Amino acid sequence: MQEMRYEAPKTLAAAVALLAGASGSARLLAGGTDLLIQMRGGRVEPELVIDIKGIPEMTSIVAENGAYRFGAAVPCMALVEDKAFGKAWPGVVDGANLIGSIQVRGRATVGGNLCNASPAADTVPALIAAGATARIVGPNGRREVPVEDVATGPGTTSLAKGEIVASFLLPKRPPRSGDAYLRFIPRTEMDIAVVGAGINLTLDEAGVCSHARVSLGAVAARALLVSEAADALIGTKVDAEALKRMAAAVSAACRPIDDKRGTKEYRIKVAGVMARRAAQIALDRARRKD
Numbered sequence: 001m002q003e004m005r006y007e008a009p010k011t012l013a014a015a016v017a018l019l020a021g022a023s024g025s026a027r028l029l030a031g032g033t034d035l036l037i038q039m040r041g042g043r044v045e046p047e048l049v050i051d052i053k054g055i056p057e058m059t060s061i062v063a064e065n066g067a068y069r070f071g072a073a074v075p076c077m078a079l080v081e082d083k084a085f086g087k088a089w090p091g092v093v094d095g096a097n098l099i100g101s102i103q104v105r106g107r108a109t110v111g112g113n114l115c116n117a118s119p120a121a122d123t124v125p126a127l128i129a130a131g132a133t134a135r136i137v138g139p140n141g142r143r144e145v146p147v148e149d150v151a152t153g154p155g156t157t158s159l160a161k162g163e164i165v166a167s168f169l170l171p172k173r174p175p176r177s178g179d180a181y182l183r184f185i186p187r188t189e190m191d192i193a194v195v196g197a198g199i200n201l202t203l204d205e206a207g208v209c210s211h212a213r214v215s216l217g218a219v220a221a222r223a224l225l226v227s228e229a230a231d232a233l234i235g236t237k238v239d240a241e242a243l244k245r246m247a248a249a250v251s252a253a254c255r256p257i258d259d260k261r262g263t264k265e266y267r268i269k270v271a272g273v274m275a276r277r278a279a280q281i282a283l284d285r286a287r288r289k290d
């Protein structure tokens with residue numbers, strides 16, 4: 001077993017310098033709920049582990065003129081317990097609140113969930129539906145990237161060497177907006193999504209859907225943004241017919257695998273059902289807001 005160096009920088013710049021300057025394999029450590037399991041299983045053996053939980057801008061939740069910025073190393077439980085955040089973005093909280101157990105959520109972060117790049121990651125479809133952008137900081141500066149463009153496939157991301165996801169920005173919400181995330185798992189607790197569906201929508205004063213985003217998890221190599229499904233909702237009162245067309249567009253977009261949790265055909269069918277149910281919750285939430 002090789003020696004491992006552990007660093008806990010206090011600034012983002014120091015973390016980037018360590019990661020970019022590493023000559024051997026290096027990994028960021030956020031909550032460690034994926035990384036430590038991979039290390040113990042021998043799947044990764046980093047020479048350098050950089051703990052990012054002590055970096056203030058990566059561990060804070062800040063309201064910015066109606067928008068929200070939260071650090072990539074904020075534990076899911078902190079998002080779940082932030083009442084104002086939960087009022088603004090209940091669907092994002094739905095995703096964060098489904099990760100593992102309360103103990104896991106006390107450690108697990110949204111940045112880790114995204115960068116581990118599992119197609120079934122529960123926070124990712126909710127963030128994509130929300131229109132979230134990731135702030136990525138690296139040796140060549142800073143860039144803002146839509147969340148749907150970060151994971152590129154199972155276990156792979158678009159991050160270049162030395163780059164870190166620093167934080168996420170959730171845009172200011174118009175009135176009458178609501179979002180929701182639902183997943184299907186074969187057990188009642190602690191399982192990986194067979195299908196996940198995130199929906200975000202806004203209604204105009206007449207109750208007509210003026211904006212929508214639909215995202216799916218676990219039905220392709222990475223989470224999908226399904227614009228055809230959103231188009232089926234926009235311009236409607238999100239009635240039964242619109243939901244049926246949205247569910248059909250969702251099923252048509254799925255490119256799932258067969259595995260022990262479900263066949264392709266099963267996932268395609270369940271995706272439509274989950275999306276329809278999530279849209280109904282998002283609609284109810286939008287109607288409750290002024």
Ligand SMILES: Cc1cc2nc3c(=O)[nH]c(=O)nc-3n(C[C@H](O)[C@H](O)[C@H](O)COP(=O)(O)OP(=O)(O)OC[C@H]3O[C@@H](n4cnc5c(N)ncnc54)[C@H](O)[C@@H]3O)c2cc1C
Nearest residue numbers: 028030031032033034035100109111112113115121122165
């Ligand atoms: C018992 C158990 C149950 C679980 N249940 C679920 C579940 O229901 N749903 C689900 O989606 N996941 C689940 N997970 C997986 C895991 O908890 C999540 O993926 C979690 O969000 C990972 O976050 P973390 O902070 O622990 O990541 P870490 O393990 O610290 O990091 C994961 C990967 O991302 C990289 N990374 C971390 N932060 C950054 C960053 N800011 N920038 C760039 N790279 C970064 C790390 O280097 C590492 O490669 C479960 C895990 C366990 C152990």
